[in-house]
Every structure is written in C-alpha cells, then in structure tokens.
Amino acid sequence: MHRLAIRQRAPYRLVSRPLYRSYTQEKPAKDAAPEHVSEEAAKMSKIMGNEGPDIQGQATPVQDILKEDENAKRNAPKVLKEDLKSGHTAPPPKTGTRSFSTYSRRLLEVAVAPDLPSAHETVQSHKFPLPPLPLPPNSHLQQRYDPLVQQLTNLMMRDGKKARAQTYMATILEVLRTSPAPVYNPARPLLPGAPPASHLPLHPVLYLGLAVDSVAPLLRINHVRGVAGGGAALPVPSPLTLRQRRWRAFKWILEAAEKRQNRGSGKKLMFPHRVAQEIIAVVEGKSSVWEKRQALHKLATTARANLGRMRR
Numbered sequence: 001m002h003r004l005a006i007r008q009r010a011p012y013r014l015v016s017r018p019l020y021r022s023y024t025q026e027k028p029a030k031d032a033a034p035e036h037v038s039e040e041a042a043k044m045s046k047i048m049g050n051e052g053p054d055i056q057g058q059a060t061p062v063q064d065i066l067k068e069d070e071n072a073k074r075n076a077p078k079v080l081k082e083d084l085k086s087g088h089t090a091p092p093p094k095t096g097t098r099s100f101s102t103y104s105r106r107l108l109e110v111a112v113a114p115d116l117p118s119a120h121e122t123v124q125s126h127k128f129p130l131p132p133l134p135l136p137p138n139s140h141l142q143q144r145y146d147p148l149v150q151q152l153t154n155l156m157m158r159d160g161k162k163a164r165a166q167t168y169m170a171t172i173l174e175v176l177r178t179s180p181a182p183v184y185n186p187a188r189p190l191l192p193g194a195p196p197a198s199h200l201p202l203h204p205v206l207y208l209g210l211a212v213d214s215v216a217p218l219l220r221i222n223h224v225r226g227v228a229g230g231g232a233a234l235p236v237p238s239p240l241t242l243r244q245r246r247w248r249a250f251k252w253i254l255e256a257a258e259k260r261q262n263r264g265s266g267k268k269l270m271f272p273h274r275v276a277q278e279i280i281a282v283v284e285g286k287s288s289v290w291e292k293r294q295a296l297h298k299l300a301t302t303a304r305a306n307l308g309r310m311r312r
Contacts, residue, residue: 063080063083063084146205148205148209148212151246151247152169152246153165153168153169155247155251155254156254168272171273171276172275172279173208176201176204176207176280177201177202177204179276180201181198181200181201182200182283182284183197183284184197184284185285185286188290191213194210194214200283207279211279211280211283212246212250212279213245213246213249214282214283215249215253215287215290216245216248216249216293217245217249217293218239218300219237219239219296219300220237220240220244221235222235222238223235227309234303234306234309235306236303236306249289249293252292252293253282253289254275256287257274258274260274260277
C-alpha cells in the first residue's frame with residue numbers, strides 16, 4: 001500500500017502590527033532648510049561665472065519701508081533700529097538701475113479697483129470700418145448682380161431651376177471674356193458711344209449689354225379691332241420700356257442660338273456656348289436678329305398711320 005504523507009500545516013501566528021500608521025510630518029532638520037531665492041541665484045551666478053543678483057537696485061530698501069510704517073518700525077530688529085537712529089541709509093544703487101522706491105507705486109496699483117473698465121474699453125469700436133453712406137445700389141445681398149444679368153438669368157430659368165440658369169450665365173460671361181475681340185460691322189451700327197472692340201472682352205457684362213441693347217426693338221405691334229370703324233384688326237405700334245426691349249431682344253437671341261449647331265457633345269452643356277457665340281455674332285453684325293429688328297421697325301413705320309384713326 002502506498003502511504004499518503006499528510007503534511008501538517010503550521011499554525012497561524014498572530015503578529016502584532018499597528019492597525020494604522022502615523023502620517024504626521026516630521027520636522028525637517030535644520031540643515032535641510034530651503035535656501036532663499038537670492039542665495040540660490042548668487043550660487044548659480046558663482047557657478048556660471050556671472051555677477052550676483054542686483055538685490056539693492058531691484059528691491060525697496062528696508063529703511064524706506066520702516067520710515068513709512070510705524071508698526072513695522074516698532075517691531076523691527078535691533079540692528080535696523082540702531083541704523084535708523086544713527087541716520088544710516090541704504091547704499092546707492094548700481095549704475096543702470098532705478099533710484100526710486102516702488103513701494104508707493106505698488107500701493108497705488110492695489111488701491112485702483114481692477115474691475116473698473118479702462119478708457120479703451122469704454123469706447124465702442126468696430127472690427128472693420130463702417131461702409132460709407134448712402135449705401136451703393138449693389139450692396140444688398142439679393143440685388144448684388146447687374147440688373148441686366150439678373151433679368152436675363154431669370155429669362156433663361158426653366159422649371160424654377162435658377163441655379164442652372166446662373167451656371168449658364170456664368171458660362172456665357174466666361175466665353176465672352178476669353179473670346180478674341182470682335183470686329184465691328186459699319187453696316188450694323190451699335191449704340192452710340194460704344195467702346196472700342198478691344199475693350200469688350202475685358203468687361204463681359206458691358207459686352208453682353210451692348211449686344212442686347214443694340215438689337216433691342218423700340219416698338220411693338222398690337223392688332224386692335226375697330227380702329228377703322230369695322231371689325232377688322234389693324235396693326236398699331238406702341239412703345240416699349242427698357243426691360244421690355246431687353247426681354248424681346250434676348251428672346252430673339254435665344255431663338256437664334258437654338259438653331260445653331262453644337263460644337264461639342266451634350267445639348268444642355270453646349271447651350272451657353274451657343275448663346276455666347278450668338279452674342280458675338282450680334283456685335284459683329286452677322287446675326288439674323290438684326291433682320292428681325294429691321295422688319296419690326298419697318299412694319300411699325302407703316303402702321304403708324306393707324307394711330308390717327310384711334311384718336312378719332
């Protein structure tokens with residue numbers, strides 16, 4: 001049989017240990033007392049080979065403080081009292097240091113309330129300069145574009161998609177800016193006071209306005225019944241306002257641009273390019289819009305005789 005050796009466990013021993021430790025701080029030894037700042041600075045200067053701290057020039061002498069404070073003078077050490085009685089004063093400061101006491105200045109700084117606003121804080125200022133008054137007409141956010149550009153952009157808008165119309169207008173102005181200078185046609189005179197052709201690409205909005213206003217009709221034809229006394233409708237011319245004239249002229253330009261052939265892929269993508277090419281053709285006198293304007297004015301000249309019948 002195998003004998004199982006049972007190891008006897010040693011009995012527990014009760015060790016008397018304190019239940020708590022004393023965390024009271026022991027008094028530091030006299031040799032471990034911290035050094036003064038000036039003493040430490042003096043030792044550091046001695047190690048580095050520099051001059052010691054300027055204690056006399058950068059601090060207020062004790063004699064000056066005791067002269068102004070009677071309580072401190074009464075409790076001062078015996079050595080200082082003897083110096084005051086003998087009239088001994090502090091040594092003069094070193095050259096390049098201040099020769100006045102900062103004690104009164106510190107008292108003045110303490111006496112001033114730090115919460116009171118200064119003169120710079122009470123004055124209201126602006127981060128950016130104020131705009132001159134009256135404000136310019138294009139300072140409004142919704143009216144910052146040229147009136148002609150805004151009107152023609154709304155005219156190109158379809159199904160309320162104004163962002164697409166704005167993209168078209170930006171592309172049209174970009175093509176006008178990057179295209180070469182047009183060549184004027186003497187047979188198709190533009191508006192009086194038109195700038196030289198070389199200046200137009202530098203100002204695409206002026207380029208667009210010159211083309212639209214040059215082919216804008218002055219009149220429109222209305223067919224009115226009973227002018228001659230019967231039931232027949234006779235053509236009667238009537239003047240147009242500036243916005244109406246521009247609307248009619250740009251309508252003609254858009255119709256002529258629709259008939260142009262694309263020079264690239266994508267009908268919608270090339271649409272603003274075709275409109276820009278038509279505007280250039282208008283300035284050069286090569287567009288069919290000139291014939292429409294001339295035919296309308298010729299018809300209005302013929303129909304102006306019917307105005308006298310309407311007054312009767």
